[in-house]
Amino acid sequence: MEQIKQQKDSIYTCRLKEHFPFFGIGSLLYALFYTFCLYRNASGITYPFFVAGTLCYFFFSMQKLGVPYKKGSIFYVVSILLLGISNCLTNSPQLLLMNKCGIFLLSFVLMIHTVYMDQSWNLPKYFAAIAQTAASVLISIFRPVSDMMFYFDAQKQEESDKKRYFLPVFIGFIITIPLLLFMTLLLASADVVFSSMIRRIFQSFNFVILFRIIIMISVVFFVSYGLYAAFCMKEVKEEVKDYRTFDALTAIIVTTALSMLYAVFSSIQILYLFIGKMKLPEGYTYSEYAREGFFQLLAVCILNLFIVLVCLYLFRENTILKIILTVISGCTFIMILSSALRMIMYIRRYNLTFLRIFVLWSLAVIFLLMAGVTVFIYLNEFPLFKYVVTVITLFYIVLSFSHPDYWIARYNLNPAHADYLDDYDIIDSRTYLNRLSTDAAPVLLDKGKNMYISESILDSFASGAYEHELYDYSDEGTNNAAQYKWIYDYYCKIKNKSKEMHIRNFNFSVYTAGKYLP
Numbered sequence: 001m002e003q004i005k006q007q008k009d010s011i012y013t014c015r016l017k018e019h020f021p022f023f024g025i026g027s028l029l030y031a032l033f034y035t036f037c038l039y040r041n042a043s044g045i046t047y048p049f050f051v052a053g054t055l056c057y058f059f060f061s062m063q064k065l066g067v068p069y070k071k072g073s074i075f076y077v078v079s080i081l082l083l084g085i086s087n088c089l090t091n092s093p094q095l096l097l098m099n100k101c102g103i104f105l106l107s108f109v110l111m112i113h114t115v116y117m118d119q120s121w122n123l124p125k126y127f128a129a130i131a132q133t134a135a136s137v138l139i140s141i142f143r144p145v146s147d148m149m150f151y152f153d154a155q156k157q158e159e160s161d162k163k164r165y166f167l168p169v170f171i172g173f174i175i176t177i178p179l180l181l182f183m184t185l186l187l188a189s190a191d192v193v194f195s196s197m198i199r200r201i202f203q204s205f206n207f208v209i210l211f212r213i214i215i216m217i218s219v220v221f222f223v224s225y226g227l228y229a230a231f232c233m234k235e236v237k238e239e240v241k242d243y244r245t246f247d248a249l250t251a252i253i254v255t256t257a258l259s260m261l262y263a264v265f266s267s268i269q270i271l272y273l274f275i276g277k278m279k280l281p282e283g284y285t286y287s288e289y290a291r292e293g294f295f296q297l298l299a300v301c302i303l304n305l306f307i308v309l310v311c312l313y314l315f316r317e318n319t320i321l322k323i324i325l326t327v328i329s330g331c332t333f334i335m336i337l338s339s340a341l342r343m344i345m346y347i348r349r350y351n352l353t354f355l356r357i358f359v360l361w362s363l364a365v366i367f368l369l370m371a372g373v374t375v376f377i378y379l380n381e382f383p384l385f386k387y388v389v390t391v392i393t394l395f396y397i398v399l400s401f402s403h404p405d406y407w408i409a410r411y412n413l414n415p416a417h418a419d420y421l422d423d424y425d426i427i428d429s430r431t432y433l434n435r436l437s438t439d440a441a442p443v444l445l446d447k448g449k450n451m452y453i454s455e456s457i458l459d460s461f462a463s464g465a466y467e468h469e470l471y472d473y474s475d476e477g478t479n480n481a482a483q484y485k486w487i488y489d490y491y492c493k494i495k496n497k498s499k500e501m502h503i504r505n506f507n508f509s510v511y512t513a514g515k516y517l518p
Helices: 002-008 011-018 020-038 046-065 071-087 093-115 123-139 143-157 166-190 192-203 207-233 248-275 286-290 294-314 319-350 354-378 384-401 404-412 415-420 423-434 438-444 455-463 465-470 475-482 485-500 508-514
Strands: none
Touching: 011 020, 011 046, 011 143, 011 207, 020 046, 020 143, 020 207, 046 071, 046 093, 046 207, 071 093, 071 384, 093 123, 093 207, 093 384, 123 207, 123 294, 123 384, 143 207, 166 192, 248 294, 248 319, 294 319, 294 354, 319 354, 354 384, 354 404, 404 423, 404 438, 423 485, 438 485, 438 508, 455 485, 485 508
8 A cells, every 4th residue: 555655656755755864954944944044034134034934945846856957947036036135125014925825926926837737828828836735735735744754664664774863863862852841840849949040041032932932933843834834735737628618609608798898988988087078977087986986896807817717728729709899998998098197186176195106006017917818819829827927026126125104104195285175184193104114214214204203202202202292281282293103103013113123133224214313
């Protein structure tokens, strides 16, 4: 039975088992490295080193398994490294979250690209491979235990003792740890001075933090080893099946109805919004009309992208269907421009937020993706997956390094935009500015760029005089102080973050923000 099981193993799985000491100890060291770099450290200087170390460990492991390096991997490697660097240059929670997701997804694609021959893979094939590999990782999560037992069994069958060092070392550690704890307790009960010293040592430990660190190390160890085990199994079939088996007539009926609806809608956008020559419903102004519906249009654009791809990958090739899909793509371009124009006018009225910048970014990306899909309608050899990954990655890297919070503060504090806002909008805008990350400090704490701040106000913050003024019982004192409270709250946030920063979690955005404190 064991022989049959071994025959089913791929050549890479066999190598993984044979070199268990390397991958077992390597995964443990990687888990320790991961925990040191990232435990309670979402944006520290250790992040680029973690990313670089992860890539080095991956390629070294692939070399150990006999998997060759591919030149096409350089784009993924550079992109992952840039996102790792970006993590210690910004303190924006939104960017940090998206950076981590980007690093994870690009790393996963890099691993698939390295292990499999994916030159002919299309978009659905890659998504299926990612899902299947992720499922294999979950199945392989406890593979370190079974592979260790396999390795020990193989050790016993060998006549030579040259490779039997791992088992004695492992057993030695298993025996040493509980024995050492037991003897320590006995000696502590035998001597008061020794007991006092041990008690002080244990009191210096935070066992909750220690428990979390142990859990983190354990999870990373099992997941990292399981990831290699999943790739070694190579369960994803490399050939690409043609699923275009459905009759194109069904797709033609559905897309024709949609294209007619989109044509009418697009005509209205051109006549009302772009040209503005036709009369709007009573009670509507052009600015009110333009500020409505951009989120709905964004959703329709995403759905159109999905609909066109489904038709291209599931239905048999048909010239009429291609023409209709081209019409849908053209209408989608108009919807994207309409949504972007509406969002720009909305920003002019209600100022910038991160979500509004992200919507404009998404529309630009969808525009380029739709352009690639339009080319793919007529050119089946077009590398759509690589195009999609390249566009999204490059555009996101630009967004990540641009520090949107800085530009949000810069735009919202421009006196030219104050005419659009009423008193409630001004208060709401200040509240939002107060929630921005340290990326906005070069604007919010700079008296040359923030019209609400001055050198005397910053000195008042630093000396503590402002806090006394804020709680002054006189109405005049309270009103004078209250108008600067949002700046004071931001000032305190920057001050606290600067104090909490040390070598491991050093962040350039926090460091730069701290330089603006008096």
